[in-house]
Amino acid sequence: MKKITLILFLLSFFFNVNAQSTAGCGDSIDITYESSFNGLLYSFSAPLGQYASVTVGGETESCCDDMWITDGSGNALYGSQATPIGGALSGTFESTDGTILIYVDSDSSVTYTMTFEFSCYDPPSCIAPTGLSASATSPTEATVSWTAGDSETAWEYVVQVAGTGEPTGAGTATTTNPLSLSGLIGNTDYVIYLRADCGGDLSPWVSTDFTTPPAPIVPDYINDFTAFPGDLWAAGSPNGSFSSAWQADGFANDGSTGAAKSNIYSSNNIQVLESPIFDLSGGVYYLNMKAAVTQWNNTNTFAMGSDDSVSVSVSVDGGNYDVLHTWNESNNPGPTGTNMPGS
Structure with a gap:
């Protein structure tokens, strides 16, 4: 009789867990999948x-075996079939639908x-909002x-x-969705936290971040390029070519700071140095700037080619630009430099 009891115990201990086996709430199971298994391994x-x-x-x-977990509706919980x-x-x-489906895709070589x-647990009495989004509409305003x-x-x-960090106290009450925010500070990274008020019970916080754009600068203003490219300036290439990107240097290759330079060579190479936004509504303002052209890495004269040009442009909408002045082979500023007309 003792021998029969021992055999039954061993059979139970080595029972193979598969997709049809049943685990209860609070149970922990180990699953060693077969080396050739592909598909739904286990459901709970x-x-x-x-x-x-x-x-x-x-x-x-x-290297070779993958798994992923979904809920009963196929929503990804851990990995996915596309990114297992x-x-x-x-983790x-x-x-939230109470069903967990575990999938495995094995290459048939080894098992792990x-x-x-x-x-298992009851849903929270107050469920957190979903789909929280926020976007700045001005330096001081945002919509949520x-x-x-x-x-x-x-x-x-x-x-x-x-x-x-997450708030530790109460927030501002609202019944408005979408919500308009005001009184923000320009050029600032923010986080908004939101939770549901279910009549005395509160959901967990959810959050999202957004950044306000910088406020327009009211002149007088100067950028001496001591720090390149300067606060709120941006340098880049609209056509993806960075072979002669704007960089810090001394004016006309004299020294190493105090100016911005770009090496003019190759074809279809467009480089942009973009300033911050300015508010010019308060008066009449003048743009003062100086340009020079030299040979690469020295102060000698350089003859610009017929396809070489440097333009100064202005935009009031960030999309359409009017050219204020252009330097090219016909008005090469030379190594000593010239001021932009009207400066």
């Missing part, structure tokens, strides 16, 4: 109306063991929108400078 369902979560561990063959997970596995993932711990987590019509929000 919480009691009707409850959420489920799974904490994963173990590993798959990092390989190697060491970790806890929640299914994965671990899964399942939990979201989707209600359930049927709630009231929320709290907190707007703060990025990096200050």
